[in-house]
Amino acid sequence: MSRTDPQHGPAAADAGSGPPPAATPGRSRWVSLLRTRELSTLFILVAEIAFFAWYLWPDGGGRHPFVNAENGLLILKYSAIYGIAAIGASMVIISGGVDLAPGAVIALTTVVLGHQYLESQWSLLASILAGLGVGVLAGGLSAALVVLVRLPPFIATLGVMGITRGLAYIVTEGRFFDVSARIPPSWAPLGVPLDLIAPIVMVVLTVVFHLFMRHVQAGRAVFAVGGNETAARYTGIQVGRIKTMVYVASGVLAALSGVILVLGQGQGKADLANGYELDIIASAVIGGASLSGGRGSVVGAVLGTLIFGVLRNALPQIPGATFYDRLIVGLVVVVIVVVDQLLARRQA
């Protein structure tokens, strides 16, 4: 029998006489900082980079194929597409929901931006705003379905994912919008080269949203809603508003990823960013998020996308490893989460 026996179930919610509080001695702040999930995720990233640096060390000396400024920038640039969207997706996960739409929102954003810029001859700024509008609408629709219609987030955002991707195909009718024709790769708005914009935006937004989730009341409320929605309502937290906020933020951040993608790669296409949502969710999870809500970190999620970014960059450089990369990515998720749980259990 795989079923749990009611009498044998976990001793959850033992309101009565559980063991008295564990007497944890006042650990120093430094030690507790070291034990945060953000830092252990960073450690995994550093270890991963060190491993590939060693493994791919060029025999005859000369230029290292993995550790060089150009490749580092490449990793950052591609990871940023995931990373920016992961900021929003991790907030949704912390609130106890899940967002399956980011990949499709990224695609529709590239298409709408391309369409408005090339076909409708809008200015670049107006086209970018139209692209971001896609995020507002998609996030708003998810929020409405979750908050007003009370659909489970998985179903609601699965629907929004289909609608968004579908619209992208309808708008393009099999074509793609070649934005690069009008935006040269050398284009540098405000003097910042195009290649640097993505990493800079990612880092700035990560810091901003990290501070938001830590120190702003609405950010803390996201943790409360994800931890215990009923108690949040009884505590006077406006649960509907908080949920709306995280879904709209997730939509807008995904759209921003789309904007950066279309500017950087020069194409607005309906089949871009396919399956990104699952990589993004996996990144949030290896960064410490719990899919049951109430736990997680924006910084952790972004570091998670970097861990995957390094894998995707380095594996193809190992002869014969190309066909293994999905397998390895899957294994990495499982191993990290299992180790995390084992450590948590030992602490308890």
Next chain:
Amino acid sequence: MSALAFEDVSKAFGGVKALRGVTLSVAPGDAHALMGENGAGKSTLMKIAAGIYRPDSGQLLRNGEAVDLASPRAALAAGIGLVHQETLLFPNLDVAENIFAGHEVRRGWFVDRRAMHERAASLLAHLRLDVDPSTTVSRLSAAQQQLLQVARALAFKCEVLILDEPTTSLTDTEVDRLFSVLEQLRSRGVTLIYVSHRLPEVFRLCRTVSVLRDGQHVGTWPLEGKSPQDIVRAMVGRDLATGHGHGKVGDTIRLDVRGLTRRPFFTDVHLQVRAGEIVGLFGLIGAGRTEVVETLFGLYRAEAGTVQLDGAPFAPQAPADAIRQGVVLQPEMRQSQGLFFNLPISENLLLAREAASKGWLRQLGRERGECEALLSRWGIKAASIDVPPDSLSGGNQQKVVLAKWLLTAPRILLLDEPTKGVDVGAKHDIHQLVREEAARGMGCLVVSSDLPELLALADRIVVLRQGRVQGELLRGATEEDVMHLATRADEPDAA
């Protein structure tokens, strides 16, 4: 020879010693009460007997022979069944499937549903539980679910039946039913171990009582000749003054409820709470008490009637609205409605005030001191304010929820079952805190099904029956007076 004996049993969780060398024996056929404050180790001891925990040292004897209860299954095989405080059932499965979950009646490889249903039906008849074995469990009442757990233990042919606070969610009639079943079981030779905070129940059902305190066995006595005070003293280790009154009820009416109606729960409810006054709201289950306070807190919209708060109209659209205007509710279920187990105690304390405040930036630095002061002033025993509240005892958890509200400096405090599942000492503390806050001019409206509690705490008791106010009783009323108002339902054309 004893049916079940513990010999020098110790158990620690991390660095905390939950049980320290408990030696205790239960005679066969006895109805044995196990009492103690929260954190005294009752549940730990019972979980050891049920094979959920293993002792660090010491041993268990069953009919005089040492047994090793390595798992709940082993305990059941040894004839020891545990009925949990919260019903641990599969709400999506039917009654028979629940009774036989994990040891289905089989014919070859297949589950023999017919045989299972027949055996379930005879067990249910035994317990005088009038439900069809194919009913889905989620459709049963709390009492029926509790009895279903007993049925489950009996299906395993348990000779020792442990009941951990089985009556917390039952009405008086349902308690009567459960007790008559338990009496019957005992007369058939089943040994009962009854864990409860409720002294009247213990005196009614049990013959022997054992008291635990701080993980140690204080003593075992026959209940005959013992008074409730004796037991409380053994549990707490000190005498508790039964406080009465707190004086000074102001004249100003803080909360004035007129004709409040939300069908089908309550109709035309009138009541007033003055500054410094503690008003009790009593009624049987289903009388609409919880619904009244939840509506006042803005969780639901009233369909008719007006509420005035300090003379101004008060019609909250949501709890956030009520809190901002100074009306707060301590909800009935502290775990599901009051606490965040993913957040540290400090945030549990501060979230409500933050949500109600206009500012949006948090100043946790300054607030840490405030939280620490609260914990020590209220005697909340916690390792630190940075740990989640799941390590706290029930009474301390309840204090955290109450403290959260008092930090918002409310004008009206609504309390729904403020001491449910809380031990005697914490109950006393909570009453004291409510009295102190009331003395500062706050108005309190207390819902409780614990009538002695209301009689001791409230200046005035408003009695509801079937959603209508039946009358008000002043301090000095007796339980009979209150119950008379609360149960007039059965008389034809009452009110």
